[in-house]
Amino acid sequence: MTDQLAPAAACHSNDAPVIARARATRAERMSHPLARDVVRTVAVEHGACIRPVQLRRISVGTGECELVMVPCGATLATGGPSCAERAKALRARQCREGWHLEDEPALAPGPPDEYQKLLIAQLADLRAERDRRETGGGEAGDLDELIEAVEEELAATGLRGHADPGSNSSSGVPGRRHRSTRRRQDAPDLPRRAVSATTVGKIYRAPDGRKYRPSMFITLTCPSYGAVRDDGPPVDPDAYDYQGAARDALHFAALFDRFIQNLRRFAGFDVQYFAVIEPQRRLAPHVHLAVRGTISRSDLRKVLAATYHQVWWPATNAVRFDGSSLPVWHEASRRYLDPATGEFLPSWDEALDAISASDQPRHVARFGAKFDAQGVLAGSKDAARCIGHLTKYLTKQLGQCHEAHTGPQQLHAARLVAALEYEPCSLTCANWLRYGITPKNPRPGLVPGYCKGKAHRPQHLGYAGRRVLVSRSWSGKTLADHRGDRQAWLLEALSLPATDPSTYRWEPVQPGDSDYLPLPRRLLHALADRLQWQRMVAEARHRARDDLTTQLSATGRAA
Ligand SMILES: [Zn+2]
Numbered sequence: 001m002t003d004q005l006a007p008a009a010a011c012h013s014n015d016a017p018v019i020a021r022a023r024a025t026r027a028e029r030m031s032h033p034l035a036r037d038v039v040r041t042v043a044v045e046h047g048a049c050i051r052p053v054q055l056r057r058i059s060v061g062t063g064e065c066e067l068v069m070v071p072c073g074a075t076l077a078t079g080g081p082s083c084a085e086r087a088k089a090l091r092a093r094q095c096r097e098g099w100h101l102e103d104e105p106a107l108a109p110g111p112p113d114e115y116q117k118l119l120i121a122q123l124a125d126l127r128a129e130r131d132r133r134e135t136g137g138g139e140a141g142d143l144d145e146l147i148e149a150v151e152e153e154l155a156a157t158g159l160r161g162h163a164d165p166g167s168n169s170s171s172g173v174p175g176r177r178h179r180s181t182r183r184r185q186d187a188p189d190l191p192r193r194a195v196s197a198t199t200v201g202k203i204y205r206a207p208d209g210r211k212y213r214p215s216m217f218i219t220l221t222c223p224s225y226g227a228v229r230d231d232g233p234p235v236d237p238d239a240y241d242y243q244g245a246a247r248d249a250l251h252f253a254a255l256f257d258r259f260i261q262n263l264r265r266f267a268g269f270d271v272q273y274f275a276v277i278e279p280q281r282r283l284a285p286h287v288h289l290a291v292r293g294t295i296s297r298s299d300l301r302k303v304l305a306a307t308y309h310q311v312w313w314p315a316t317n318a319v320r321f322d323g324s325s326l327p328v329w330h331e332a333s334r335r336y337l338d339p340a341t342g343e344f345l346p347s348w349d350e351a352l353d354a355i356s357a358s359d360q361p362r363h364v365a366r367f368g369a370k371f372d373a374q375g376v377l378a379g380s381k382d383a384a385r386c387i388g389h390l391t392k393y394l395t396k397q398l399g400q401c402h403e404a405h406t407g408p409q410q411l412h413a414a415r416l417v418a419a420l421e422y423e424p425c426s427l428t429c430a431n432w433l434r435y436g437i438t439p440k441n442p443r444p445g446l447v448p449g450y451c452k453g454k455a456h457r458p459q460h461l462g463y464a465g466r467r468v469l470v471s472r473s474w475s476g477k478t479l480a481d482h483r484g485d486r487q488a489w490l491l492e493a494l495s496l497p498a499t500d501p502s503t504y505r506w507e508p509v510q511p512g513d514s515d516y517l518p519l520p521r522r523l524l525h526a527l528a529d530r531l532q533w534q535r536m537v538a539e540a541r542h543r544a545r546d547d548l549t550t551q552l553s554a555t556g557r558a559a
């Protein structure tokens with residue numbers, strides 16, 4: 001440290017005349033990086049959040065207040081590279097932990113505590129009293145409010161579900177509209193097996209007696225819409241089925257659900273998966289799945305062949321409203337009407353009822369016949385490679401995974417977006433008005449082509465669902481649990497006490513508050529926190545290594 005200070009001290013003791021530093025030119029000054037940019041760069045290098053959120057942490061006991069920076073939690077690189085990378089690493093951990101589980105994840109609910117039992121007893125009394133009064137023709141009075149308060153309290157204790165489902169309506173029976181059974185999905189042509197509650201795969205025994213439980217990595221793609229070139233765009237854009245591609249993308253999530261249902265029914269066990277939706281170069285979605293346990297390729301082929309999703313939506317063959325003559329909102333009836341005739345457009349339910357027995361479903365989504373399936377062993381290089389593949393594009397939107405560089409690529413992306421412009425994306429899509437149908441739950445201001453649904457936007461390529469789909473019993477943990485594991489490991493390794501969250505109260509700090517820090521200052525705080533965390537992790541690893549060395553030398557001595 002003293003060495004670094006020496007030149008400055010020497011400078012003053014020097015007898016040589018002090019030469020004023022020549023004024024730097026503008027170009028020279030501009031060549032120096034901006035301090036703010038450097039802070040940002042260093043923050044990103046160390047994995048600190050670049051848009052930290054400021055909170056006040058108040059000790060419940062002493063009232064002492066501390067400023068705490070919380071990462072913004074962005075999952076996309078454009079939102080915050082560090083947080084996105086951390087989110088991706090967390091997903092990789094979740095994938096890894098669930099993939100080769102050997103024991104069933106513990107999901108059985110624990111016993112209720114005394115307070116929960118007391119609340120349930122109170123709820124029973126109140127409910128019985130309320131129903132007695134109602135049968136006697138009396139008023140419920142304030143009982144409804146009391147019941148609601150007890151239910152809220154029950155939910156606050158962490159109880160899942162409802163003790164008295166449907167109690168919001170006085171009859172207790174939720175009003176449900178039953179549509180004709182004809183619109184149910186046809187049962188696929190698959191043998192039905194009873195699905196056991198098992199979620200882990202079969203164990204195999206190698207000739208040398210070692211046991212292993214292989215898992216699978218599966219990739220499912222959409223069917224062909226026309227021949228495509230290696231870099232994505234179609235060989236003949238005019239012959240490419242953009243409408244089919246758009247509709248398959250819109251219903252991809254539903255098709256995937258159906259596949260999982262069929263797979264479970266066919267495989268006979270509660271198949272668990274960690275799946276990621278990604279675009280192919282031709283911009284059609286495909287899905288990669290890490291699956292626990294194995295299914296043979298021929299069985300997979302059978303399940304795929306039998307899997308389809310029928311979309312029983314009203315037909316959109318005829319465009320009724322285009323350009324300037326658009327349906328008009330009628331406030332009194334809360335419906336849309338045709339401005340030329342003054343007639344109401346059919347409501348959503350009427351349009352559904354008009355689908356006749358002889359009609360075909362508006363769309364049938366299927367996977368393509370080509371699929372990829374490989375067996376993967378726990379802890380192998382293959383497993384690590386597959387997890388890398390699964391999480392590779394998670395910090396990008398679907399539409400940003402394969403940037404369009406060439407003319408044909410740009411044209412292809414534009415034509416797909418154009419095909420999605422007037423496709424109804426959901427029951428509530430504004431585009432239904434274009435075909436003379438009132439969308440479900442209509443509201444004023446709907447204009448075809450201006451639906452706010454994610455699916456229409458270029459960055460989503462028609463798929464508006466979640467990018468990562470994880471089955472319920474994958475790792476038996478939530479993302480927050482996985483995050484907490486790392487923290488717990490660190491505290492244990494450093495023999496630090498865990499803080500009890502109930503001893504603190506948290507408050508957001510707003511821009512108008514006197515203790516509000518501007519972004520550059522928040523960034524410095526976040527960087528300091530991150531550096532501290534990294535030092536702790538380094539120390540914990542160091543100690544773990546030392547412990548291991550001690551253990552090894554101890555066993556060495558013993559032997
Ligand atoms: Zn962030």
Ligand SMILES: [Zn+2]
Nearest residue numbers: 425429451453
């Ligand atoms: Zn829409």
